[in-house]
Amino acid sequence: MLKDWKSTVWRAALILAPWLLLLAGWYAIHYSGLINPALVPTPHEVAVRFAELMRGRLPLDILMSTQRVFIGVLCGIVLAVPVGFVLGWYRNIRTFIDPLINFFRALPPIALIPLVIVYFGVDEIAKTVILFYASFFAGVIVMYEGISQISPIYVRVARTLGARDGEIFRKVIIPLAVPHMLTALRVALGVAWATLVASELIAAQQGLGALIQNAGSFFQLDIIYVGIICIGFIALFMDLGLRALGRRFVSWQERIA
Amino acid sequence: MTAKVRIAFDNVSVRFPTTGGSMQVVDDVSYRVHDREFVSVIGPSGCGKTTMMNIVAGFMQPSSGTVMLDGKPIAGPGPDRGVIFQEYGIFPWLTVKENIAFGLNLRANRVGAAEREEICQRYMRLMGLADFAGAWPRMLSGGMRQRLALARAYAVKPQFLLMDEPFGALDAQTRSAMQDLLLHVLAEEGKTVMLITHSVEEAVYLSNRIIVMTARPTRIREIIEVPFAYPRTDALHKTAEFGELRAHVRDLVMQEYAQQARQRSTAST
Numbered sequence A: 001m002l003k004d005w006k007s008t009v010w011r012a013a014l015i016l017a018p019w020l021l022l023l024a025g026w027y028a029i030h031y032s033g034l035i036n037p038a039l040v041p042t043p044h045e046v047a048v049r050f051a052e053l054m055r056g057r058l059p060l061d062i063l064m065s066t067q068r069v070f071i072g073v074l075c076g077i078v079l080a081v082p083v084g085f086v087l088g089w090y091r092n093i094r095t096f097i098d099p100l101i102n103f104f105r106a107l108p109p110i111a112l113i114p115l116v117i118v119y120f121g122v123d124e125i126a127k128t129v130i131l132f133y134a135s136f137f138a139g140v141i142v143m144y145e146g147i148s149q150i151s152p153i154y155v156r157v158a159r160t161l162g163a164r165d166g167e168i169f170r171k172v173i174i175p176l177a178v179p180h181m182l183t184a185l186r187v188a189l190g191v192a193w194a195t196l197v198a199s200e201l202i203a204a205q206q207g208l209g210a211l212i213q214n215a216g217s218f219f220q221l222d223i224i225y226v227g228i229i230c231i232g233f234i235a236l237f238m239d240l241g242l243r244a245l246g247r248r249f250v251s252w253q254e255r256i257a
Numbered sequence B: 001m002t003a004k005v006r007i008a009f010d011n012v013s014v015r016f017p018t019t020g021g022s023m024q025v026v027d028d029v030s031y032r033v034h035d036r037e038f039v040s041v042i043g044p045s046g047c048g049k050t051t052m053m054n055i056v057a058g059f060m061q062p063s064s065g066t067v068m069l070d071g072k073p074i075a076g077p078g079p080d081r082g083v084i085f086q087e088y089g090i091f092p093w094l095t096v097k098e099n100i101a102f103g104l105n106l107r108a109n110r111v112g113a114a115e116r117e118e119i120c121q122r123y124m125r126l127m128g129l130a131d132f133a134g135a136w137p138r139m140l141s142g143g144m145r146q147r148l149a150l151a152r153a154y155a156v157k158p159q160f161l162l163m164d165e166p167f168g169a170l171d172a173q174t175r176s177a178m179q180d181l182l183l184h185v186l187a188e189e190g191k192t193v194m195l196i197t198h199s200v201e202e203a204v205y206l207s208n209r210i211i212v213m214t215a216r217p218t219r220i221r222e223i224i225e226v227p228f229a230y231p232r233t234d235a236l237h238k239t240a241e242f243g244e245l246r247a248h249v250r251d252l253v254m255q256e257y258a259q260q261a262r263q264r265s266t267a268s269t
C-alpha cells in the first residue's frame, strides 16, 4: 500500500521533471541576458496572457482549430485506411502506386496553398483540404507499411481450420489491421496539428494558427507562445487518449508505442 | 498394411518458375499413406518436403501427377486436414483458449457453446495449458506454443494431421516430451499422420513408416517399415533394434546430404 503510493509519487515526479527542467531553462534564458529579455516573455507572463485570452477569443480558437483538425483527419483516415490496406495487402499494386504516393507525400502542404485557394476558395473547405491532404498521406503510408508486414501464416492457418474468405477477413485480417489503423490515426493527428498553422494561413479569422499569425504581425510574443503551447498540449492530450484507446483494444500487443 | 488408402501420391512432380526457366523440386514421387498410419518424411533441407506437404494441405497443385485424398482430388485447404506449420502461426491477438476455439467458431465446424467449452477444456487439459487459458500467446514458451498449435488443430477433429518439422525449434527435453505427448494424444484419437522432420531419431521413434527423400529434385530414396509396436516409450530408444534401424536411416540421410553438398559445389564452380 505504502509502496504503491511511493511508486506513484515517484512516477509523477519522473513525468514532471522534464517539464520543470524546460520551465527552468526558459527562465534561465530570459534572465541570462544572452537574448534581449523583451524577445523572450517569461512563463508567468505567458500564463497570465493565457488566462486573459481564455476569457476572450481563445476558447473559440481552440474549438475552430480542433474542429478543423478533426474533420481533416477523419476524412484523411477514412480514405487512408482502405487505400493503405489494399496497397499493403496486394503487393503487385503497391509496386505501381508506391512512387506516386511518395511523390505526393514529399510535397509540403504549404506549397499547395495557392493551388488550394484557386480550386477551393478561402473558406472552411480550403483549410480542411490541406489538413486532409496531410493526414491522408501520413496515414496511408503507416497503414500500408504495417499491413505489408503481416505474415501470411495466419491466413494459411485459418484456412486449414476451415475459414472462408469472409471469416478470414473478419477474424484474421481485421484484428491484425486494427493496431496499424490506430498508429495511422495517431500519426495523421500529429501531422495535422503540425500543418494546422499553414492551413490557417488561408484567410482564417479564428483558430490557433490565426491567433499566432495575428499576434505575429503585432509582435505580441506572449500570444504567440500561448498559441504554440496550446497546439502542443492539445496534440499531446489527443495522442495520450489514442494510446489509452490502443491499450484497451490491442492489449495483446507487447506495447503500442 | 491392409487398411484403406487415405493419401495417394501418383507420379507427382513439382517445378517452380525461376528467372532462368524452371527448377524441378519434386521428381516423380509416388507413395500411399494408409488409414491411421504415421508416416514420416525425411530428407536434406531444401529438398522439397514442405512443398509436398503444401500439396496435401491444399495450398498448391503438383505440376504433373496427382495427389488424391480418399480417392478425390484436393480442392483446397480444409478442416479435415490439421496442419502444424513450422512457425506454428499462433494468433497473437487471441488468448490461449480463444486460439483453441478459433476453428470451432467458424461456419465449417460450428458447435454449440457448451460443446465448444468442453472441447477447449479437454485439449487445454490434455496439452497442459489449463492454467494459461486467458494468457496471451506472447507469454508462452516454445513448447507451450507448440502444444497450443496442436490443441487448436485437434479441436476441429481433423482426420489427418500434417506436421512440418513441428519440434525443430524446441530444446531436446521439450522435444522428447512433445513426442510422447503426441503419441499419447494419437493413442486417444487416432489420425492419419504425415510428419516432416529432419531428425532420424524422431522419425524412427514415432512412425509406422519412414520415407527417405533424395536431394533436390527429390525422389523417394527408400521407404522403411518401422516394426515396433505402439504404445512406444522412452525405453525403446535404448534397444538394439532401434539402434540398428536408426543407423540405417541415418546412413541414407547422410548420403543424401553428401549428394546435396556435391551438387552445390559443382553448381557453384
Ligand SMILES: Nc1ncnc2c1ncn2[C@@H]1O[C@H](COP(=O)(O)OP(=O)(O)O)[C@@H](O)[C@H]1O
Residues within 6 Å of the ligand: B016, B017, B025, B044, B045, B046, B047, B048, B049, B050, B051, B052
Ligand atoms: N513458391 C516457391 N517458389 C519458388 N521456389 C520455391 C517455392 N517454394 C519452395 N521453393 C523452393 O523449392 C525448394 C524446396 O523447398 P521446400 O519444400 O520448402 O524444402 P524443405 O521443406 O524440404 O526444406 C527450395 O529450394 C525452395 O527454395
Ligand SMILES: [Mg+2]
Residues within 6 Å of the ligand: B046, B049, B050, B164
Ligand atoms: Mg521445410
